[in-house]
Amino acid sequence: xxxxxxxxxxxxxxxxxxxxxxxxxxxxxxxxxxxxxxxxxxxxxxxxxxxxxxxxxxxxxxxxxxxxxxxxxxxxxxxxxxxxxxxxxxxxxxxxxxxxxxxxxxxxxxxxxxxxxxxxxxxxxxxxxxxxxxxxxxxxxxxxxxxxxxxxxxxxxxxxxxxxxxxxxxxxxxxxxxxxxxxxxxxxxxxxxxxxxxxxxxxxxxxxxxxxxxxxxxxxxxxxxxxxxxxxxxxxxxxxxxxxxxxxxxxxxxxxxxxxxxxxxxxxxxxxxxxxxxxxxxxxxxxxxxxxxxxxxxxxxxxxxxxxxxxxxxxxxxxxxxxxxxxxxxxxxxxxxxxxxxxxxx
Amino acid sequence: xxxxxxxxxxxxxxxxxxxxxxxxxxxxxxxxxxxxxxxxxxxxxxxxxxxxxxxxxxxxxxxxxxxxxxxxxxxxxxxxxxxxxxxxxxxxxxxxxxxxxxxxxxxxxxxxxxxxxxxxxxxxxxxxxxxxxxxxxxxxxxxxxxxxxxxxxxxxxxxxxxxxxxxxxxxxxxxxxxxxxxxxxxxxxxxxxxxxxxxxxxxxxxxxxxxxxxxxxxxxxxxxxxxxxxxxxxxxxxxxxxxxxxxxxxxxxxxxxxxxxxxxxxxxxxxxxxxxxxxxxxxxxxxxxxxxxxxxxxxxxxxxxxxxxxxxxxxxxxxxxxxxxxxxxxxxxxxxxxxxxxxxxx
Numbered sequence: 001x002x003x004x005x006x007x008x009x010x011x012x013x014x015x016x017x018x019x020x021x022x023x024x025x026x027x028x029x030x031x032x033x034x035x036x037x038x039x040x041x042x043x044x045x046x047x048x049x050x051x052x053x054x055x056x057x058x059x060x061x062x063x064x065x066x067x068x069x070x071x072x073x074x075x076x077x078x079x080x081x082x083x084x085x086x087x088x089x090x091x092x093x094x095x096x097x098x099x100x101x102x103x104x105x106x107x108x109x110x111x112x113x114x115x116x117x118x119x120x121x122x123x124x125x126x127x128x129x130x131x132x133x134x135x136x137x138x139x140x141x142x143x144x145x146x147x148x149x150x151x152x153x154x155x156x157x158x159x160x161x162x163x164x165x166x167x168x169x170x171x172x173x174x175x176x177x178x179x180x181x182x183x184x185x186x187x188x189x190x191x192x193x194x195x196x197x198x199x200x201x202x203x204x205x206x207x208x209x210x211x212x213x214x215x216x217x218x219x220x221x222x223x224x225x226x227x228x229x230x231x232x233x234x235x236x237x238x239x240x241x242x243x244x245x246x247x248x249x250x251x252x253x254x255x256x257x258x259x260x261x262x263x264x265x266x267x268x269x270x271x272x273x274x275x276x277x278x279x280x281x282x283x284x285x286x287x288x289x290x291x292x293x294x295x296x297x298x299x300x301x302x303x304x305x306x307x308x309x310x311x312x313x314x315x316x317x318x319x320x321x322x323x324x325x326x327x328x329x330x331x332x333x334x335x336x337x338x339x340x341x342x343x344x345x346x
Numbered sequence: 347x348x349x350x351x352x353x354x355x356x357x358x359x360x361x362x363x364x365x366x367x368x369x370x371x372x373x374x375x376x377x378x379x380x381x382x383x384x385x386x387x388x389x390x391x392x393x394x395x396x397x398x399x400x401x402x403x404x405x406x407x408x409x410x411x412x413x414x415x416x417x418x419x420x421x422x423x424x425x426x427x428x429x430x431x432x433x434x435x436x437x438x439x440x441x442x443x444x445x446x447x448x449x450x451x452x453x454x455x456x457x458x459x460x461x462x463x464x465x466x467x468x469x470x471x472x473x474x475x476x477x478x479x480x481x482x483x484x485x486x487x488x489x490x491x492x493x494x495x496x497x498x499x500x501x502x503x504x505x506x507x508x509x510x511x512x513x514x515x516x517x518x519x520x521x522x523x524x525x526x527x528x529x530x531x532x533x534x535x536x537x538x539x540x541x542x543x544x545x546x547x548x549x550x551x552x553x554x555x556x557x558x559x560x561x562x563x564x565x566x567x568x569x570x571x572x573x574x575x576x577x578x579x580x581x582x583x584x585x586x587x588x589x590x591x592x593x594x595x596x597x598x599x600x601x602x603x604x605x606x607x608x609x610x611x612x613x614x615x616x617x618x619x620x621x622x623x624x625x626x627x628x629x630x631x632x633x634x635x636x637x638x639x640x641x642x643x644x645x646x647x648x649x650x651x652x653x654x655x656x657x658x659x660x661x662x663x664x665x666x667x668x669x670x671x672x673x674x675x676x677x678x679x680x681x682x683x684x685x686x687x688x689x690x691x692x
Binding site for chain 2: 013014015016017018019020021022027030031034035038039041042043050051053055056057058060062063064065066067068099100102103104105106107108109110111112113114116117120121123124127128132133134135136137138139140141142143145146147148151153155157159343344
């Protein structure tokens with residue numbers, strides 16, 4: 001009876017839960033059960049951060065993201081630069097050079113104007129650093145108590161520079177998995193402010209544009225099979241999505257994955273796994289093994305990815321799966337995140 | 347000292363008010379004082395609903411809008427079809443055929459899944475009618491009490507078809523002002539549900555794609571000087587924005603402006619002026635007088651604009667101003683809306 005009276009159907013619940021925004025299993029269920037069936041009839045769909053369009057003679061990428069991070073201002077960034085960098089990065093992950101962003105604001109009545117000014121100025125600064133213009137915008141205001149300060153949508157279009165298809169479908173057995181630097185800084189920075197925690201040292205968000213690293217890889221002629229920025233759901237969710245679509249097994253070596261001592265300590269204290277913690281300036285790259293060493297050298301030449309390391313590889317398998325070899329040598333399945341580790345991280 | 351330490355310019359209040367989202371004077375102040383100074387350094391700016399971009403050999407328009415309408419479902423539509431039609435219309439107003447939309451959702455924890463499904467399906471239907479694919483999306487969830495059911499950002503890109511520049515700067519003395527049909531239905535439909543009012547008859551939102559009408563005008567070879575959809579702030583705010591940028595006087599004849607008897611009665615009852623009430627499927631077009639009759643014929647051939655009428659004209663003036671000649675013959679200035687007539691209308 002308890003099973004029969006369970007209010008949740010097997011896959012989709014009857015109400016929206018915080019976990020539906022977490023970037024893990026519930027988010028994927030929402031997309032599969034509700035959004036794709038509706039929107040697939042209007043468009044070709046792809047399991048990727050951006051859509052590819054043929055416009056005139058050129059190839060464009062288009063991507064959208066709404067930012068609801070709490071608090072609005074945190075060590076290393078604000079919701080404003082997060083909104084610019086996040087969308088720039090989604091374009092970069094498609095191999096596309098950002099050419100224009102839009103900005104849509106939902107402001108809560110009573111928001112201090114100086115908070116808005118601070119956030120808008122950090123958007124300006126991030127846009128200037130990323131060399132991408134904010135070309136159009138929109139502002140809505142909701143009643144006090146019906147929003148939470150500021151929500152920002154940024155949508156971007158970019159010119160696809162990569163000569164080959166970048167996506168999970170291009171991943172091959174034998175590919176190497178490279179990550180661009182240490183994991184978990186953004187998530188722990190947010191958590192430190194939100195919970196009022198102090199760790200052994202300061203932790204700043206890693207929010208940054210990843211386009212310079214991607215551009216350098218493309219200019220070096222490296223054939224990128226797939227890239228993914230490691231935001232909501234962290235490395236584990238990104239790898240699981242890719243493994244599922246590619247129908248391959250991805251293995252990573254826990255000992256090779258860089259995590260700072262402070263972040264590792266904070267994660268141990270809080271019972272978090274850094275492989276699930278969100279980043280806003282880190283990405284994973286899949287290339288053929290023959291290109292791996294050169295790709296790492298190129299990545300290390302860019303400040304945002306100067307901690308690039310080879311952390312794993314891709315193998316044939318009967319279905320998509322991610323496994324991690326732990327420090328003590330055992331293998332375990334690294335599952336997609338279920339529910340929500342830390343709501344409103346971006 | 348107080349001036350030196352003041353973080354804000356004089357014109358702007360210290361906190362966000364509902365009126366900052368109303369599409370009238372306060373919205374314009376926010377744009378002029380905060381958004382343009384920051385974002386102008388990242389991009390050329392234009393006082394228009396969309397940005398124009400040169401991509402490859404082609405001209406693209408890009409526009410963004412976030413929808414926070416309350417309630418989510420209302421007579422004649424939902425927040426979903428409003429979000430699709432609104433962004434399609436902003437592209438159409440640039441003379442651009444919509445080619446792709448993105449959809450970014452902010453969902454409130456606890457939202458009934460069936461409400462989401464209803465809204466998503468109405469987006470699908472509107473996208474199919476407008477022949478525009480929804481190519482990419484994003485979902486965020488905020489805690490219960492930190493949102494209001496569903497907010498949706500739609501951003502669109504379109505291929506500019508119009509051969510000439512469409513915008514306030516192309517408006518000339520001698521131009522005629524045509525509106526595409528009766529005004530005020532959307533605003534009064536929302537208000538009727540929100541206030542639980544019943545009027546003499548049912549009023550449905552006019553939400554619809556305006557692209558078929560614009561396409562028909564372009565195919566007929568009519569040189570459109572300017573177009574504007576009459577959303578937040580209604581006809582009066584749209585005309586004021588155009589008059590200000592063009593530096594001309596726009597006159598309209600109140601007796602020629604079509605308003606249904608039910609909407610007129612509701613407005614009288616509620617003390618509203620239909621010239622300030624929001625529409626979601628009506629637009630104003632500026633063309634040379636020589637083209638006016640043919641433009642009206644073309645517009646009347648499309649169901650969404652079959653009530654098109656000539657309501658006014660453009661004259662030389664030392665500064666931008668809008669005047670209305672009332673039914674009894676007097677002239678008055680039709681000012682931009684100050685504050686917020688009806689919050690969260692779109």
